[in-house]
Amino acid sequence: METIFDLRDVSYTYIRRFEALKNVTLSFKAGEQTAILGANGSGKSTLLSILNALTYPTSGEFSAFGTPIKEEVFDTLEDNEFARFFRKKVGFLFQNPDIQLFSSTVFDEIAFGPLQLDLPPDEVQKRTEEVIAMLGIENLRDRAPHMLSGGEKKKVCIASILSTNPDVLLLDEPTGGLDPRSQIWLIEIIQDLAKAGKTIITATHDLDIVEQISTRAIVVGEDHTIHVDCDCASVMSNLDLLMSANLIHRHMHRHGKLLHEHLHAHSKEHDHVHEPGVV
């Protein structure tokens, strides 16, 4: 499989004081589904931002599709063929939908990407209508973003990146703030996109969705370094690793009169299995 992103010893420091990522060496291949796991503030969002060429490493090297990513390539007023190719190829779902939904109606929001691709107006219209139909959001078509619920906003955010048909999807906490039904809807969409061959990189601390949407897991520790990079099942069964990364915690509660303690993730309320005869 072709390597699409390659990071070599990448570090990122905010305002020269606060370290967000430290000595990260990773590569992502086309068609992979990867989960980046980490506690709040571990640097997951910064990593996605670097992968989307919105933030540039303070040190180290980052290349995408075999081309080194430099600030000068993207932050220029001159038209740049590679920058256009990259933006077409990579879609980014932001954690906060209000950042992503900047147009005045849902239709305009979804049409924004295709318009940037310089597609003819009829094609933009057709694509936008098709994405709206695909996600079943016809009833939201002419609504303003401030009139949408959290789940609806997330649907429109996804529609807005799918309308440019990116091959790589970077999802930042996609299930954050969603009710269970919207979460299931989102997981199914991600699974469908994975089946269609899209590369999906998801930053999350929602352990419930990890195995459903990814095959590979990368754990970013609170020291902003990569702790583990392997298959999902191994990461999810390594409770010590998850605890050291602050993704699960030791939890104490009662079963009748018996006090009981075990490792516990808070994403599903008190969902755990007891070994026979042990409480």
Added chain:
Amino acid sequence: MIPEWMQKIEAGPCACCTVSIGRKKGFVQKAISDIFTFFEECLVNDSIARRKGLLQSLDPRVKLISMVVLIFAVAMTHDIRLLAIVYGLTLVFAYLSKVEIGFFLKRVWVFIPIFAGIIMIPILFNVFTPGDALVTIANLGPNAHLGPFALPSVITITVQGTMLALTFVLRVATCVSAAVLLFLTTPRDLLFKSLRSLKVPKVYVLTMDMCYRYIFLFADTVRGFYTAKKSRSLKSLPMIEEQKWVGNRIGYTLIKSLNMSEKVHQAMISRGFNGDIKILQRYSIHRRDYVACVSVFALSIFLILVSQNLVKI
């Protein structure tokens, strides 16, 4: 560990506690509730713009240009009868566009005392508009002066002054009615895009569009600040403290908005934005748009000709 003081449960207030009902709202509370009334009205307006009425069925560009031309013509008209007819027409169009007349009148006339009334009050008196007395206000006697200015011996409201004030108020009411009708019957996004037909640069259209979108978000943030403060306020604070709090929140909102604008820009870049603004305009002009445009232009030309005494009525 929970500290000891936190483990104490206080008893409820004594049954004999005085319940006082304040009559005045604080200035912050009043300002915020007024802002939210305005935003709620904006949402109502948006639903009016989606109704199937006469003006809603017209092309937004035609509506915008027609209204601008009509407002220009009305501003030049001095004949009170013509102004009354045009004002009556705005009411008819409001009715045909399924805008509740009571709501429409309220929206228009709330501005009139502010824009026209205060300005026109002096014009009513013979001090500024000499003429036939309608109502006598005061008898000052001969040689009355206000500083260096000589005043008439009798202060009256004159017929001419009243007609002048009425004409001005009606002219303002007609212009405001036309503008309000345009805003009420056109979805905001289409209205902003139609500004392109008046050659307004794309960057201004995009900026206005985004301002309108984010003003709701920031209004919600401000409401959050105030609600959070209210929920933890045990007693009223002195005015100076309230003002300090407002100043502090304004600063915080500014920092937050700067931070957000940077992230929104990143979101735009992420989806291919490179500084070249592209706007999808989905307009189709029908026969009714031509008819509306020609009718409004004809009426406007007629009003201008009458105002310039080129046509006598």
